[in-house]
Amino acid sequence: MPLTVAEVFRENADHPAERSSPLMQALLLGAASDWDAGGITHAALQPFAGDPPGSALPLRFAAALHRLVLTGRAPELAEHYPTVGGAADPEGAWPAARRVLERETEDVQQLTGQPCQTNEVGRTVPLLVGLAEVARRTGEPLRLLEIGASAGLNLLFDRFRFGEVWGPPDSPCRLPDPGIPLDLDGVRVVERAGCDPAPLDPRDDEARLRLSSSVWGDQVARFRRLQGALQMAGSHRVPVERAGAAEWLTRRLDDQPSAQGVPVVWHSIVRTYVDPDEWRQVEALTARPDVWRLSYEPAPEPGARGVPLRLFGSGTDPAGDVLAHGTGHGPPLSR
Known part of the structure; x- marks a missing residue:
């Protein structure tokens, strides 16, 4: 019932x-x-x-x-x-x-009645951990492809400041230090793109209000991070294509831009909104030997420890290598 x-x-x-x-x-x-x-x-x-x-x-x-x-x-x-x-x-x-x-x-x-629409920039903290690991394992520049990208704010991660360890010191979007030792020298993004069934334009006042409303009213740090990211997106926006995950990935993974790099498909708290049949297509598409996938999704088992950051790619465990655990909003992270 x-x-x-x-x-x-x-x-x-x-x-x-x-x-x-x-x-x-x-x-x-x-x-x-x-x-x-x-x-x-x-x-x-x-x-x-x-x-x-x-x-x-x-x-x-x-x-x-x-x-x-x-x-x-x-x-x-x-x-x-x-x-x-x-x-x-x-x-x-x-x-x-x-x-x-x-x-x-x-x-x-x-x-x-409006669909749930968030763009939690705190999840760029586990994203940074994952990208550092892919760069370490491959030694290659990265093509960052985000499904369920909303307004595309997380695609601007390298314009955010993470504690005192990485990012522009004057960034208006300030996030906690990941708290995990990372080699960030190899993180170089040569392409960034996203898709969403209902993308938002972060320059639009209505879109900004929808995203701001979705932050909980007593979580001021999250609210300030979002406002800082929206400020950055006003001049550094990454367009997000209106498309389903499987159809978009099929096109993007077959596309080889002039600046070659390793495709890294990233998604965070998205799986629950995607039809199971389409999700199986996403998993099949990202199982290709030349593709890496960073998954930040709640574990299905009851009582699981936080939200695991899993890396799928060449040589990883079939269930993904767990790089860290965090919260639904990202930090704090732990091994």
Whole structure:
């Protein structure tokens, strides 16, 4: 029997990432209780009661509320959102959110209906670890190909600053040191490209707002990283092609640009959104002997340790060489 909306929200609130956000915990658990009580949440979210598990309904709902905060339409809720300077106790966030939901029911419903769309630049921390390893093993320059690239921000990774160890010191996007010894001298990208079924243009105000809304309202460091990456993308944008993963990879892997390099296919927290048949095509395409694949996807087994960064390529374990573990948002990493 499919889970109810309340059950989906409670299950999501128990994920390790959500447990790190008191605000998300308060919103998701409050909405779940309100649904069970037949409150305004039930009226607003009823159209999505049959959404498939991978549609990220709780995250879409939270993004809708954050958007109202960012656009100044929910001042009572903004008091609980550090991303806009709020400092009130997160435990009081749900009563404020409920008042907003009663006032803005139709708009919250319309915004919740939009597909989940994030571009978590924190995941460039495991990306850097993976690229350093491919460069070490091959000694070749790299062709970085990202599937599920959203606005293409992660393709700008070498314009970000990682602690005090790598990247332009004056970059507006600052990320933690990977915390893992790396030889970064060989990391040289000669091509970068991405695809997404619904790409966003980071220069577009609406796209920037959608991405900003998807960050959780009490995670200020993530919010600032995103704003810095969006600033960089204003002048250094990498266009993302509107295409499915398998069809796009088929073309890109057969394309040999004048600047030769090793193809490195990168994806992070994307697999759940891709049809299983198409994913099997992706795995077949990237199993070619001249292709490397960096996978940053949650492990399927219950109780797994964080999110593994796996490297697939010549000489690796069939299940991928695990290079590090991180969180759904990237750092901190550990071996």
